[in-house]
Amino acid sequence: MQEEVQWIEAVLAGNKQAYEHIIRKYKDPLYGTILRMTRNPHDAQDLAQEAFIKVYQQLEKYDDKGSFSSWFYRVAINHCLDEFRKKRYKMKQVEIQEETIGNVDSPEIVFFKNERSRQLERLIATLPEDERLIILLRYVNELSYQAISELVDIPLATVRNKLHRAKKKMRETVKREGGNFHEVSNCR
Numbered sequence: 001m002q003e004e005v006q007w008i009e010a011v012l013a014g015n016k017q018a019y020e021h022i023i024r025k026y027k028d029p030l031y032g033t034i035l036r037m038t039r040n041p042h043d044a045q046d047l048a049q050e051a052f053i054k055v056y057q058q059l060e061k062y063d064d065k066g067s068f069s070s071w072f073y074r075v076a077i078n079h080c081l082d083e084f085r086k087k088r089y090k091m092k093q094v095e096i097q098e099e100t101i102g103n104v105d106s107p108e109i110v111f112f113k114n115e116r117s118r119q120l121e122r123l124i125a126t127l128p129e130d131e132r133l134i135i136l137l138r139y140v141n142e143l144s145y146q147a148i149s150e151l152v153d154i155p156l157a158t159v160r161n162k163l164h165r166a167k168k169k170m171r172e173t174v175k176r177e178g179g180n181f182h183e184v185s186n187c188r
Helices: 002-012 016-038 041-061 068-087 107-125 129-140 145-152 156-176
Strands: none
Touching: 002 016, 002 041, 002 068, 016 041, 016 068, 016 129, 041 068, 068 129, 068 145, 107 129, 107 156, 129 145, 129 156, 145 156
16 A cells, blocks of 8 residues: 555656556456446446546545545546446446466366356346445455445445345355355355
8 A cells, every 4th residue: 555655646746657557556457347347348448448547637636544445446436337327328248258367277277267257257247236336346346345335325234235135146046046156155
């Protein structure tokens, strides 16, 4: 976090290139979250770029009281939600292509990892938009319940309830289909 504060101070002091550090750190997680929200790679890329511009424009408003990542996601996701409302955006149900996994796992391991990811993507896609967003913010972006509450502007108890309901729906879907999905049934 101290490193991020240094980057922010450098940007605010006129070193626009310091913002590149923030982009590098947050581009993949932000794009992943938006992609899961929109289910459309082109829209996700456009929204992520717009969100980075929005964050840059509002960087002076960061007050260093909370974590930068929570503030960053609040600004970026709120921008996306505003765009959704403006365009009456409906999240499309298209399959997300898995990126090539660059590791030394055996073909079988890679296959099972990809299959598990596809299954999880499919389960998340079945959730209502509000529950889907909370699942993504909690487990993809690893935001705290409090940060999610502030980000989507709902009470903390509502965040917990929606998260619980979303996980329960996902477990029920897996159970109904006769499957077994360890990560879903054991989500914290």
